[in-house]
Amino acid sequence: MQAEVVTIGTELLLGDIVDTNASWIARQLSWLGLNLFYTHTVGDNPARIAEVLRTCLGRSEVVITTGGLGPTVDDWTREAAAAACDAELELDQDLLSEIDAFFTQRGLVMTANNIKQAMIPRGALVLRNPVGTAPCFAIERNGHLLVSLPGVPFEMKYLMQNTVLPMLRERFGLHEVIKSRVLRTCCIGESALADLITDLMTSDNPTVGTAAHAGQTDVRITAKADDPALADRLIAPVEVRLRERIGDWVFGTDQETLPLVLQRLLGERGLSLATCEIPSKGRLSSWLLEAQEDTGSLVGSLVLVPPFQAHMRDGMALDLTLSSSQAECDAAALAVRAWFGADLGLAVTGSQTPAGEEPSMLYMAVATADGVVQGIPRRSRSGGTAAGWLLHYAGDLLRRYLLGLPQV
Amino acid sequence: MQAEVVTIGTELLLGDIVDTNASWIARQLSWLGLNLFYTHTVGDNPARIAEVLRTCLGRSEVVITTGGLGPTVDDWTREAAAAACDAELELDQDLLSEIDAFFTQRGLVMTANNIKQAMIPRGALVLRNPVGTAPCFAIERNGHLLVSLPGVPFEMKYLMQNTVLPMLRERFGLHEVIKSRVLRTCCIGESALADLITDLMTSDNPTVGTAAHAGQTDVRITAKADDPALADRLIAPVEVRLRERIGDWVFGTDQETLPLVLQRLLGERGLSLATCEIPSKGRLSSWLLEAQEDTGSLVGSLVLVPPFQAHMRDGMALDLTLSSSQAECDAAALAVRAWFGADLGLAVTGSQTPAGEEPSMLYMAVATADGVVQGIPRRSRSGGTAAGWLLHYAGDLLRRYLLGLPQV
Numbered sequence: 001m002q003a004e005v006v007t008i009g010t011e012l013l014l015g016d017i018v019d020t021n022a023s024w025i026a027r028q029l030s031w032l033g034l035n036l037f038y039t040h041t042v043g044d045n046p047a048r049i050a051e052v053l054r055t056c057l058g059r060s061e062v063v064i065t066t067g068g069l070g071p072t073v074d075d076w077t078r079e080a081a082a083a084a085c086d087a088e089l090e091l092d093q094d095l096l097s098e099i100d101a102f103f104t105q106r107g108l109v110m111t112a113n114n115i116k117q118a119m120i121p122r123g124a125l126v127l128r129n130p131v132g133t134a135p136c137f138a139i140e141r142n143g144h145l146l147v148s149l150p151g152v153p154f155e156m157k158y159l160m161q162n163t164v165l166p167m168l169r170e171r172f173g174l175h176e177v178i179k180s181r182v183l184r185t186c187c188i189g190e191s192a193l194a195d196l197i198t199d200l201m202t203s204d205n206p207t208v209g210t211a212a213h214a215g216q217t218d219v220r221i222t223a224k225a226d227d228p229a230l231a232d233r234l235i236a237p238v239e240v241r242l243r244e245r246i247g248d249w250v251f252g253t254d255q256e257t258l259p260l261v262l263q264r265l266l267g268e269r270g271l272s273l274a275t276c277e278i279p280s281k282g283r284l285s286s287w288l289l290e291a292q293e294d295t296g297s298l299v300g301s302l303v304l305v306p307p308f309q310a311h312m313r314d315g316m317a318l319d320l321t322l323s324s325s326q327a328e329c330d331a332a333a334l335a336v337r338a339w340f341g342a343d344l345g346l347a348v349t350g351s352q353t354p355a356g357e358e359p360s361m362l363y364m365a366v367a368t369a370d371g372v373v374q375g376i377p378r379r380s381r382s383g384g385t386a387a388g389w390l391l392h393y394a395g396d397l398l399r400r401y402l403l404g405l406p407q408v
Numbered sequence: 409m410q411a412e413v414v415t416i417g418t419e420l421l422l423g424d425i426v427d428t429n430a431s432w433i434a435r436q437l438s439w440l441g442l443n444l445f446y447t448h449t450v451g452d453n454p455a456r457i458a459e460v461l462r463t464c465l466g467r468s469e470v471v472i473t474t475g476g477l478g479p480t481v482d483d484w485t486r487e488a489a490a491a492a493c494d495a496e497l498e499l500d501q502d503l504l505s506e507i508d509a510f511f512t513q514r515g516l517v518m519t520a521n522n523i524k525q526a527m528i529p530r531g532a533l534v535l536r537n538p539v540g541t542a543p544c545f546a547i548e549r550n551g552h553l554l555v556s557l558p559g560v561p562f563e564m565k566y567l568m569q570n571t572v573l574p575m576l577r578e579r580f581g582l583h584e585v586i587k588s589r590v591l592r593t594c595c596i597g598e599s600a601l602a603d604l605i606t607d608l609m610t611s612d613n614p615t616v617g618t619a620a621h622a623g624q625t626d627v628r629i630t631a632k633a634d635d636p637a638l639a640d641r642l643i644a645p646v647e648v649r650l651r652e653r654i655g656d657w658v659f660g661t662d663q664e665t666l667p668l669v670l671q672r673l674l675g676e677r678g679l680s681l682a683t684c685e686i687p688s689k690g691r692l693s694s695w696l697l698e699a700q701e702d703t704g705s706l707v708g709s710l711v712l713v714p715p716f717q718a719h720m721r722d723g724m725a726l727d728l729t730l731s732s733s734q735a736e737c738d739a740a741a742l743a744v745r746a747w748f749g750a751d752l753g754l755a756v757t758g759s760q761t762p763a764g765e766e767p768s769m770l771y772m773a774v775a776t777a778d779g780v781v782q783g784i785p786r787r788s789r790s791g792g793t794a795a796g797w798l799l800h801y802a803g804d805l806l807r808r809y810l811l812g813l814p815q816v
Contacts, residue, residue, distance in 0.1 A: 013438075014438050015433075015435030018428055019427070019431065022449065023425070023426045023427065030422050037453065038421075038451075038460065039448065041446065041447040045445065048445050052446065194481075201480075202481070209480075212478075222422075281694045282693030282709060283690065289689035289713065292713075300710070300711060303693045303694075305704070305706055305707050305709075383539050384562035384563070
C-alpha cells in the first residue's frame with residue numbers, strides 16, 4: 001500500500017516558511033504501516049497542482065494534500081482535485097449553511113470569497129472541520145483515494161488524527177506497524193562504523209541503516225510487523241548482533257543524547273563535575289547544562305581565552321600559559337576540579353595555532369582526587385562538524401572513564 | 409526558466425527530520441529569478457529516485473538534488489542520476505585521488521565504501537567539494553541541467569553559493585539583481601518596531617519588511633533593478649528615513665551580529681571583557697566568542713550553576729550565594745572583572761526559581777574599575793525564544809554603555 005503527500009502553497013516554494021506538515025504526516029503514515037515513497041510541494045497554480053495529483057493518483061493508493069483550501073484567489077486545491085479526478089465542482093448546500101453559521105456565531109458577515117469554500121468535487125465525501133473554516137474532502141479515482149486537508153498545522157493534525165487515520169485504518173485493514181530502535185554511537189565516523197556491520201545492513205525486515213551527525217553516528221533498526229510486540233521481537237536479535245560488533249561505541253538509544261547519558265551516569269555515582277574549556281568557547285558548558293535539571297552534576301565551568309591575563313588570580317594562569325600540551329591540559333583538569341571543589345574535573349584545550357585558525361590538536365583530560373586518571377590528545381576534525389566532534393570527544397572521554405571502558 | 413528541487417533520503421520520509429534544504433534552495437533560486445514550481449522528497453530507492461528525476465528533467469531546465477551521495481549502501485543518487493540521464497557510472501580517477509588524500513591527511517584509511525563516492529555519471533562535470541567528502545556533479549540531458557549536492561546543509565550551502573548559483577547565473581544570463589539592505593535591531597519586538605515605521609512599509613520598490621528572531625528584529629529593504637548601483641540608489645533614501653525613526657535600536661547592518669558589533673566597539677576602545685553567567689549556561693560566552701578572532705576582547709568567562717559549592721575559592725562564592733537581586737548581580741560583575749583582571753565585567757544572573765523552571769527576572773550589570781556603572785533588571789521572555797532574548801538583553805546593555813546611549 002503506497003501513499004504520497006502533496007503540500008500546496010507558493011510560500012513554501014519561496015522558502016519563506018519551512019514545510020513541517022509533510023514530515024508530520026510522513027511519521028503518521030509510517031506508524032500506520034503505509035509506505036510513503038514520495039512527497040511533493042507545489043505552488044498555487046491549478047494546472048500544476050492537478051498535474052502532480054494525477055501523477056500521484058496514478059501510482060499510489062492514498063494521496064494526501066495540505067493547503068490551498070482557503071477563501072482567497074490563490075487557493076486552488078478544490079479546482080485541481082476536481083480536475084485530477086475528472087469531476088465537476090459543485091456547491092454543497094450543507095457546507096454553505098455551516099460556513100454561514102460559523103460567521104454568524106462570531107458576529108461576522110460571510111463574504112463571496114467564503115462561498116467558494118462550499119464548492120467541492122462531485123462525488124467527494126465532505127470531512128467536517130470543527131477547528132477551522134476550511135472544509136475538507138476525500139474523493140476516489142479508480143479506487144485510489146485523494147484526501148485534501150487544510151495547510152494550518154493545527155487544523156491538519158486534528159483532522160488527520162480524528163478523521164483521516166481512522167478512515168485509512170479501516171479502509172485498508174491496516175494492522176501493520178513500523179517500529180524503530182536507534183543505537184546512538186559517538187566518536188566513530190559513519191563509514192568506519194558501517195564497515196563493522198555491513199553484512200547486517202542488507203536485511204529486509206528489520207532494515208538497518210546509519211545516519212551521521214557531527215561526532216555522532218546513529219544506527220537505526222526498523223521493523224514492520226502486524227503488532228508492536230512482534231516488531232520488537234524482530235528488532236531484539238538484530239540489536240544484540242549489532243551490539244556484539246559496536247557495543248562500546250553505543251552511548252545510548254532512541255532519544256538519548258550524550259549529555260543526558262553523562263548526567264545519568266554522574267547522578268548514579270553521586271559525582272559532581274567542573275569543566276575548563278578553551279577551544280569550545282563555552283559550548284561544552286551549555287551542551288552539558290542543557291541536559292541538566294536543577295539536581296544536576298555540573299557545578300561550574302571556566303571558559304578561558306588565550307593569551308591569558310598575567311594577573312589572573314589563584315594560580316590558574318600559571319598552569320595554563322600555553323595550553324599546547326597534554327600535560328598542561330591535565331593540569332587544567334586538576335586545577336578546575338580543585339577550584340570548584342568538584343569530584344571530577346574535565347578539561348579541553350587545544351594546540352597553539354596561527355591567528356584565526358582552529359587548533360589542529362585537541363587535548364582532553366579527566367581528573368579525580370587521585371590525580372589525572374585519563375587524558376588523551378585527539379586530532380581535531382575540520383569543517384562545519386568540528387565543533388560537534390569536539391563535544392563528543394570530550395563527553396566520550398568522561399563516559400568511558402565512568403563506565404570503566406578502555407579509551408580509544 | 410523553471411527549476412525543481414528533489415531532496416533524497418528515507419529519513420526525510422519517515423519524518424525523523426524536517427527538510428530545511430528545500431526551502432533554503434527555494435529562497436536562493438527565487439533571488440536569482442528562477443521559477444520554482446515544484447519540490448519533491450523521495451526515499452533511498454534508485455528506481456524511484458530515477459523516476460522522479462526523469463519527470464523533473466522532462467519539464468524543468470534546472471533540477472537540483474540533495475542527499476544520497478554518501479558512502480553507504482543506502483546512498484543511490486549517483487546511480488539514479490545516471491539512469492535518468494541514460495549514462496553509465498564510471499570511476500573518476502581524479503576524484504578517487506582527492507578522496508584518498510582527504511583521508512590520508514587526517515590519518516585515516518579510505519574504505520571500500522569511499523571508492524563508490526568516486527563513481528560519477530559519464531559526461532558529468534565534477535563539482536569540487538572542499539568542505540566534505542561527498543563529491544558532487546552536474547550533468548545535462550536534452551539541454552536540461554541536473555545538479556546533485558550533498559544532504560549535509562553546511563556542505564550543500566557552501567556548494568550552492570560558491571559553485572552552483574554562479575554557474576546558473578552565467579548559463580541563463582540572469583542579470584536583474586535583487587539587492588537587500590538589512591537593519592538589525594535588538595531588544596524591541598516586531599510589532600512595536602513595525603508600529604514605528606508602518607507608513608514606510610507600503611512601498612513597492614524597494615519593499616520594506618520585518619522579520620523577527622529571538623531578541624532581534626530585522627528590517628529588510630529590498631530593491632529590484634537592472635544593476636547593483638541602481639538598486640543601491642533606490643535603497644539609500646529609505647534607509648535614511650528608517651534610521652530617523654529607529655536609529656538607537658539599530659545595532660548593525662546586513663550580516664552583522666550583535667557579538668561582532670560588540671567585538672568591534674571593544675576593540676576600538678582597547679577594552680578587555682570578562683563575563684559571569686548563570687541562567688545562560690555558557691551560551692553568553694560562546695555567543696560572544698564565536699565572533700572573536702584571536703585578538704579579541706573577551707578574556708574569560710565563569711559559568712556558575714546554583715547551588716554554589718561552599719568551598720569554592722577566592723571569595724566568588726560569597727558574593728553569589730543567591731544571585732536573586734540586582735545588587736548581587738552587580739557584585740558578580742565586579743568580582744569577575746577583578747578575577748580575570750579585565751577592564752570590564754559583564755554579569756547575567758536570574759531570580760531564584762522552583763526546580764526545572766526558568767527564572768522570571770533577569771539581572772544584568774556592566775562593571776568598570778570605578779564600580780558598577782550600569783545594571784538593570786529585565787523580565788525574562790518565556791518560551792523557545794527566551795534564550796535569544798537573554799543574550800541580546802545582555803549584549804545591548806554593553807552596547808549602549810560603550811556608545812553612551814541611554815539604557816532602555
